Amino acid sequence: MPRIAWRPGARSSPLLVTNETRDGLPLLQSARVATRATWNRTAYAAARRLIADFAPDVVHLHKLYPHLSCAPVTAARDAGVPIVQTAHDYEFISANPFDHTGATVDHTHTRLRYRTLNTALYEVRKLRHAPQVDAWVTVSNAMANTYAAHGIPARAIPNFTLVPTGPAPRFEARSGALYAGRLTVDKGVDDIIALARSVPELEVRVAGFGPLAHRVSRAASRIPNLVYLGFLSLEGVQDELRRSRVCLMPSRWEEPGPLVALEAMAAGTPVVAYDHGGLAEYVRQAHAGRVIGTEPMALAANTAFLSTDAEEWTKMSANAMAAIHDTHSPDAYLPEILSVYAGVTGRPAPAQRPRVLRAVRAA
Incomplete structure (x- = not known):
């Protein structure tokens, strides 16, 4: 049975910004966030410790920016662990994560500092992050087709939610x-x-x-x-x-x-x-x-x-x-994602639920 580590979250690296606080950050703290978005040394060290302690067969990454940077990707590659990346938006094919067209410069965001940071981070994602990924997952077929059109083949595995235990109101x-x-x-x-x-x-x-x-x-x-x-x-x-x-x-x-x-x-x-x-x-x-x-x-x-x-x-x-x-239950999702893990490890997917190390999602 494979051991699977999901990316380290906010508990492993001090959280400097959230969607709720980013507009009110002082200039110096905004600059610090931008610097860490391109390379977060604390996140790299935390990822290396986590990988050493847990010894995963796969590192499965989700949203890393701006908090964690590409540091966990590099940590996994340095440790020789295969990397699976789930894309939840268009950040790997466009500067603006909400732009599906593949624009390398963000002209969309209303604030100059966010447009500048998005454009700079796109180069990091394109040159330092994407080439290290062994398998890509998207959350819909529509998204997989868009990624494929921009040179990134991905497997579509729909998102899931908890199955209700009782009847819905009429x-x-x-x-x-x-x-x-x-x-x-x-x-x-x-x-x-x-x-x-x-x-x-x-x-x-x-x-x-x-x-x-x-x-x-x-x-x-x-x-x-x-x-x-x-x-x-x-x-x-x-x-x-x-x-x-x-x-x-x-x-x-x-x-x-x-x-x-x-x-x-x-x-x-x-x-x-x-x-x-x-x-x-x-x-x-x-x-x-x-x-x-x-x-x-x-x-x-x-x-x-x-x-x-x-x-x-x-x-x-x-x-x-x-x-x-x-289609959208944990039981539907699990065999699909285990098949992806089997593909990057060269081992057959287990019949039983694997042990998964979960972490807090970064903002």
């Missing part, structure tokens, strides 16, 4: 529509505000934080059926999904495979999504909602329909939960 026990996630332009937040205006009889709830939080808050004070819930815990989001009839995901970027869509499906909540990336793939393959063109009026019409048609809603709710059992 149509009659629910009301309204929910958006949960980052409050940004590329997530389609403006379209959700427009939806609330155009369907006044539907309560539209928004949970999350981000650059557009103030815009959502102001809109909620003026639109009676728009409710801003602020930031919620995972449990809070799950509770909201179970009481909502529709999950809104009007992402305007090629979203690779969002967990919120799977959490909605696990709650038996149909998803209305724009036709982009792995998000559309998840919903379409499961028949768990509506995949539509990038058009606010279509978003409003399809959301209004699903929130009032009990027969169609019930079919999609059942489809969603079935897909979690069949």
